[in-house]
Amino acid sequence: MTAKKKGSLAAASALAELPSLPMDAPSLRTAFRHYFAYNLGRDKYCRSVYYLYLALALTVRDRLIERWKNTRYTHLESKCKHSYYLSLEFLMGRTLGNAMLNLGMTDAASIALHELGVILEELSDAEHDAGLGNGGLGRLAACFLDSCATLQLPVMGYGIRYEYGMFRQRIDDGKQVEEPDHWLREGNPWEVARPEYTQRVCYGGRSEFYQTCDGRTAVRWVDTKDVLAVPYDVPIPGYRNGTVNTLRLWKAAATDEFDLGEFNAGSYPESVAAKNAAENITMVLYPNDASENGKELRLRQQYFLASASLQDVLARWKALHKNGFNDFASMNCFQLNDTHPSCAVPELMRLLMDEHGLGWDQAWEITSETMAYTNHTLLPEALEKWPVHLFRQLLPRILDIIFEINARYLREVAHRWPGDHERLRRMSIIEEGETPQVRMAYLAVAASFSVNGVAELHSRLLTEGLFRDFYELWPKKFNNKTNGATPRRWLALCNPRLSSLITDTIGDKWIADLSEVLRLSDHAGDAALRERWHSVKRQNKERLAALVKSECGITLSPDALFDVQVKRIHEYKRQLLNVLHIIHLYDRIKRGDTADWTNRCVLIGGKAAPGYFMAKLIIKLINNVAKVINEDDEIGDLLKVVFFPNYRVSALEVICPGTDLSEQISTAGKEASGTSNMKFMMNGALTIGTLDGANIEILEEVGEENFFRFGLDSAQVENLRKHYDPSGTINGDPDLARVIQLLKSSYFNMFEPGIFDPLINSITSPRDPWVTVADFRSYVDTQQLVSQSYRDKDRWSQMSILNTAHSGKFSTDRTIAEYNNEIWKLKPVQPHPIA
Numbered sequence: 161m162t163a164k165k166k167g168s169l170a171a172a173s174a175l176a177e178l179p180s181l182p183m184d185a186p187s188l189r190t191a192f193r194h195y196f197a198y199n200l201g202r203d204k205y206c207r208s209v210y211y212l213y214l215a216l217a218l219t220v221r222d223r224l225i226e227r228w229k230n231t232r233y234t235h236l237e238s239k240c241k242h243s244y245y246l247s248l249e250f251l252m253g254r255t256l257g258n259a260m261l262n263l264g265m266t267d268a269a270s271i272a273l274h275e276l277g278v279i280l281e282e283l284s285d286a287e288h289d290a291g292l293g294n295g296g297l298g299r300l301a302a303c304f305l306d307s308c309a310t311l312q313l314p315v316m317g318y319g320i321r322y323e324y325g326m327f328r329q330r331i332d333d334g335k336q337v338e339e340p341d342h343w344l345r346e347g348n349p350w351e352v353a354r355p356e357y358t359q360r361v362c363y364g365g366r367s368e369f370y371q372t373c374d375g376r377t378a379v380r381w382v383d384t385k386d387v388l389a390v391p392y393d394v395p396i397p398g399y400r401n402g403t404v405n406t407l408r409l410w411k412a413a414a415t416d417e418f419d420l421g422e423f424n425a426g427s428y429p430e431s432v433a434a435k436n437a438a439e440n441i442t443m444v445l446y447p448n449d450a451s452e453n454g455k456e457l458r459l460r461q462q463y464f465l466a467s468a469s470l471q472d473v474l475a476r477w478k479a480l481h482k483n484g485f486n487d488f489a490s491m492n493c494f495q496l497n498d499t500h501p502s503c504a505v506p507e508l509m510r511l512l513m514d515e516h517g518l519g520w521d522q523a524w525e526i527t528s529e530t531m532a533y534t535n536h537t538l539l540p541e542a543l544e545k546w547p548v549h550l551f552r553q554l555l556p557r558i559l560d561i562i563f564e565i566n567a568r569y570l571r572e573v574a575h576r577w578p579g580d581h582e583r584l585r586r587m588s589i590i591e592e593g594e595t596p597q598v599r600m601a602y603l604a605v606a607a608s609f610s611v612n613g614v615a616e617l618h619s620r621l622l623t624e625g626l627f628r629d630f631y632e633l634w635p636k637k638f639n640n641k642t643n644g645a646t647p648r649r650w651l652a653l654c655n656p657r658l659s660s661l662i663t664d665t666i667g668d669k670w671i672a673d674l675s676e677v678l679r680l681s682d683h684a685g686d687a688a689l690r691e692r693w694h695s696v697k698r699q700n701k702e703r704l705a706a707l708v709k710s711e712c713g714i715t716l717s718p719d720a721l722f723d724v725q726v727k728r729i730h731e732y733k734r735q736l737l738n739v740l741h742i743i744h745l746y747d748r749i750k751r752g753d754t755a756d757w758t759n760r761c762v763l764i765g766g767k768a769a770p771g772y773f774m775a776k777l778i779i780k781l782i783n784n785v786a787k788v789i790n791e792d793d794e795i796g797d798l799l800k801v802v803f804f805p806n807y808r809v810s811a812l813e814v815i816c817p818g819t820d821l822s823e824q825i826s827t828a829g830k831e832a833s834g835t836s837n838m839k840f841m842m843n844g845a846l847t848i849g850t851l852d853g854a855n856i857e858i859l860e861e862v863g864e865e866n867f868f869r870f871g872l873d874s875a876q877v878e879n880l881r882k883h884y885d886p887s888g889t890i891n892g893d894p895d896l897a898r899v900i901q902l903l904k905s906s907y908f909n910m911f912e913p914g915i916f917d918p919l920i921n922s923i924t925s926p927r928d929p930w931v932t933v934a935d936f937r938s939y940v941d942t943q944q945l946v947s948q949s950y951r952d953k954d955r956w957s958q959m960s961i962l963n964t965a966h967s968g969k970f971s972t973d974r975t976i977a978e979y980n981n982e983i984w985k986l987k988p989v990q991p992h993p994i995a
């Protein structure tokens with residue numbers, strides 16, 4: 161980077177300087193036409209709106225790129241501290257609309273296209289979601305990047321460029337069918353390949369001791385099978401501030417010599433076929449949310465991300481700092497998004513020692529001062545463990561280092577608690593047993609200077625449970641960072657009608673500072689505002705009803721209460737409890753118990769991990785129940801049930817503005833935070849929720865009178881387990897007994913005998929970990945209160961306004977400001993203005 165350039169390259173500095181690109185409507189129209197005709201080579205016979213979308217994307221991309229370059233220059237010149245957000249998932253969704261919003265060019269683009277007879281929304285809808293994540297954890301990473309850029313923090317995201325993202329979900333005979341999501345097939349205008357920054361990642365082989373020229377004994381990793389990591393950069397614009405940060409995604413590619421060896425052995429086709437093995441590493445996203453399954457390819461992916469990203473950071477550091485690694489720890493920070501990238505701990509040790517010649521102590525000081533770890537779950541099935549034998553075979557040098565980290569850290573434990581062998585066994589990074597395993601969470605905690613949970617309750621439960629021993633040893637490491645959602649995508653972009661109304665009422669400062677929405681509470685008593693608020697919600701419900709009509713063929717009346725639960729399908733999230741309530745409402749209608757009825761449309765959506773039998777069965781049950789209810793002429797508009805297929809970011813952008821009631825009904829103590837609860841709140845939905853995750857903080861912000869709380873709290877759930885008696889509960893509650901009877905009578909599976917028995921058995925078992933029926937009465941009573949409340953439209957609108965008004969805390973701008981003030985300690989950097 162500092163080397164003098166020669167020849168044509170010397171001209172690069174001048175070549176890169178161009179006059180700034182105009183953003184007025186006529187200029188945008190000219191650029192758009194140019195891209196359509198010349199770059200894409202389309203003409204009047206074009207038959208796909210996709211090319212119109214691409215022409216606009218390229219127009220917007222140019223304007224991103226000039227701000228991107230300015231941001232990069234300023235970061236280099238200011239020699240600022242950087243943070244790196246390492247995540248196996250970035251659930252970005254669509255980019256075009258968000259980029260135009262953040263650059264402030266939506267209106268000009270809309271006008272430019274309108275004059276050509278082109279409708280902006282149609283183009284935006286042609287974009288494929290970038291579904292490089294499963295759910296909350298991946299979407300959080302995407303929201304974080306938006307907030308880092310908006311706060312002008314020098315943060316870079318590192319992830320994997322999966323060829324196939326989250327599978328597309330189709331519903332066939334009520335069952336989930338997975339289809340591959342080849343999202344890159346038509347090209348991706350939002351990435352720039354940077355093969356010049358390719359890294360090399362090693363697998364297999366063995367560790368070897370050798371003498372260095374200065375006489376030290378050192379270790380090298382030899383006989384490895386290597387894979388290339390090629391970076392693709394994605395621009396991340398801040399909100400109207402000139403900053404464009406970078407998300408760097410790695411793609412695996414075969415090395416040249418990989419082929420040559422085979423070629424010399426005379427098996428050319430085999431050698432070319434072997435390229436696949438290398439390229440398979442980044443082929444597909446693992447579709448498991450909150451559960452791990454020990455697959456070798458998954459560990460390969462995790463190490464691939466960690467190794468490529470750290471080598472990239474170290475290479476940049478070396479190029480700029482001739483005097484070694486003395487300042488490295490004070491200038492760099494790595495945030496690990498769950499344990500998925502936690503191979504970064506031993507990998508940084510390896511690179512510093514084996515590649516850069518540092519001793520253990522200096523390498524450890526750097527590693528333990530730069531690594532910070534975020535835990536996302538307490539569910540035991542989600543805690544990553546890898547068999548030691550797998551590590552030994554795939555990453556032998558990394559295993560050496562993990563053993564050494566463990567030995568040294570256990571010495572610290574033994575010193576603190578002499579003779580407490582039970583504790584040593586408990587706290588060891590290596591779990592003993594028939595198949596010894598590496599406990600990745602313990603590795604991450606032992607090496608990190610900060611360990612955080614993602615909501616107050618979750619962070620407290622971590623220190624009382626999973627990390628209790630570690631909390632005793634290092635109390636100061638542990639902290640909370642309550643999650644959030646970006647108000648740009650989740651309000652300004654997805655809900656233009658409500659955004660305009662908010663801006664009309666309190667001005668537009670809320671977009672970059674969501675705490676401003678509190679000013680809406682001064683207007684919640686204003687009858688005219690309530691009326692307009694109600695009318696906006698109604699139009700958004702019409703938009704949602706139109707989407708449901710086109711996706712599922714079901715007609716929803718916007719006069720009904722829109723009751724929505726969208727999230728991954730998981731037993732702990734208790735979609736089953738929602739179904740029990742639906743069946744109860746159906747039963748009431750059939751009994752004629754419909755005095756003072758509130759019409760309801762219940763919409764449920766979400767994907768099940770392909771190998772998660774119970775979750776897939778829940779999807780089938782929802783679809784069967786929906787079919788019976790929707791086809792029953794006696795029911796009509798009183799109750800409609802929809803299973804929304806292929807739930808994803810772009811679907812939620814239509815769903816959350818049109819929702820009246822947000823279902824957040826997990827078993828207390830199980831949902832670490834939740835983030836859809838926050839997105840719904842911003843959009844004026846009321847929550848029916850348990851005292852779990854961030855629901856508790858939502859309730860604190862908005863107040864009991866504007867929140868429908870129900871169910872046991874986390875302490876009560878734990879107490880109940882000892883004497884849980886679902887049969888007693890069912891026998892003691894006639895409504896619940898009727899619901900269970902309907903299920904047992906095969907009412908919803910007349911021609912599929914017994915298929916739902918596993919679900920019935922699970923909720924009627926005293927060992928049901930999710931104590932579903934324990935919360936039934938409280939849930940149904942609270943839903944009755946919801947129905948009553950909804951009948952007072954004016955009061956409901958007031959509560960809705962107050963929910964938006966008190967959602968300020970749940971902006972990721974607040975979350976990221978806390979990460980920065982307490983963990984990263986970066987200074988904001990303001991890029992030079994555009995030429």
Ligand SMILES: *Cc1c(COP(=O)(O)O)cnc(C)c1O
Binds near residue numbers: 833839
């Ligand atoms: C926000 C979001 C989630 C997280 O939802 P939870 O209800 O918090 O689990 C999952 N998927 C998508 C597409 C999201 O946007």
